[in-house]
Structures are given as structure tokens and as C-alpha cells.
Amino acid sequence: MAPPPSPASKLRAMLANEKEIIVCPGVYDGFTARLALNAGFEVLYMTGAGTTMSKLGHADLGIATQTDMVSHASMLASLSPSTPLIADADTGYGGPLKDQVVNKRCGHLKNKELVDLDTWISRIRAAVMAREESGGDIVIIARTDALAGQGYEEASKRLRAAVEVGADVAFLEGVRSVEEARRFCGEMSGVPCLYNCVPGGVSPVLSVKEGRDCGFRVVITPTLALGAVFESVSEAYRKLLEEGDTERDGVPVRRLFESCGLEESVEFDVRAGGKLYENGV
Known part of the structure; x- marks a missing residue:
């Protein structure tokens, strides 16, 4: 009997289907991951901001360590080993994925500092080499924060270069308009593009349909669960403190x-x- 397909191969198959858009709810702990799985989602996104906030109680300013991220990703992946998990890796801890300096900050905050293009490419190349040497099939998502400080041309150049050295998905952080989103997806010439949907950030909040219409193949919602928990738990705690309400009908x-x-x-x-x-x- 052939072994079941790996999560990475499942994700690759989904990315290969150009008619499909992959919707990834942001999960930040075992409980939110369980709720997402119970709802029927086929791919999960481990939010770095949520990981930092839930594990350390601090804002996303690059203070979570590689150990924090790896242990958290391992726990989330273990809840449903057949489900693909897209995991944030901050600046790559010397390796792949992002082009901010250490310490990085959330892509929707201001005044981010970037490494140069050569360093950026070396990080992507390091991830590709590690994938090859390990014999694994990890899907590498190359993210750049260059748009805000260095402009569209520099950001798109970085992502095209990342794909040339082996990245699988292009992630342009901080897209500023629907028109820019459509331009980016069109110019990436068939490379799967990821959209980061963050209410209150610098990018427009797109529905799944709107994201698909722009040409995105993956949509992540990093703060969806965080926002819901913030509002509902804050209100429950307020009622307990101010009114003595212990949620009799909870x-x-x-x-x-x-x-x-x-x-x-x-x-x-x-x-x-x-x-x-x-x-x-």
C-alpha cells in the first residue's frame, strides 16, 4: 500500500489547481487550531504575531525565538498530521523567508529596515538548499516587506529573484490597493501569490472572492481568531469584574x-x- 501523501504534497497539489484559492485561518495555539480543523479548513496558518502574543504576551516585534516558533509549529502540526500547516518563520533566524533585519516587526507596522538584495537571495537559497539536503518537500513562501520603504519595483524584483532560486509562492506584504494587488498577481506570470488579510493594517480587507478575482492563490487571516478572542474575552472579563457575571449560560x-x-x-x-x-x- 502506498503511503498517504505528505502535507507538503497536498499543498503543492492545491497550489497546482489554478481554479482553487486556498483559505488559511490564522491559528495561534492548540485550541484555535482545533476550532479551525473542526470547522473544516484544509490548510492552517500559524501566525507569528499570534504565536508571540499567546506564548510571550508581547507584541510582534521579533522577540520570539527560533525555539518558540519551531516548538509551536510542531505542536500545531501534530494535531492533524495530514493537514498542511503554513508557519511563520520571522526573518529566518539566519535562513529563509523574510527580508527584514533582526529584530523584525510586523509587516503592517511602520519603519521596517531591510537587508540588501544579496542577503535576501542568500536566505532564500539557504532554505532551498536545506530542503534539498533534508530530502523533504517543504513549500517555501518568499515574503518581502520592501514595498513600503523601497517601492513596488524593488519588492517585485526581490520576489521574482526568490522564485528563480527555488521559492514556490510569492508573498508581497503591505499591498496598498486592489489595483496594486491585480498588477502584482498578473506580473508574477503564474507563480502562486499569497495575500495577507489584516484588518486595520495597510492593505485593503478583501473577501475570499475578491482575493481570487485579484489573482491570489492563497489568503491568510492572521488576526481573525485574535480579534474574535480579544473582543469576546475582554467583554467577558469586564462583566465578571464590574457585574459579577460568571456566565451562568456559558x-x-x-x-x-x-x-x-x-x-x-x-x-x-x-x-x-x-x-x-x-x-x-
């Missing part, structure tokens, strides 16, 4: 546990011959 704890695989875990233990849960939980 979500039952068992339902919360079930959203994170309670029944599946119990069933697995029983099938393996375990006795701890044979009478239920």
Missing part, C-alpha cells in the same frame, strides 16, 4: 473538552486496551 465544560478531541482520545485508549476510561468520562 459553554459547558464538556463541550469545550469535546472540541479538543475528548471522545477520540477516550476511544483510542479503550481500543488500545486501556482501562482508565472504559466506563466513560
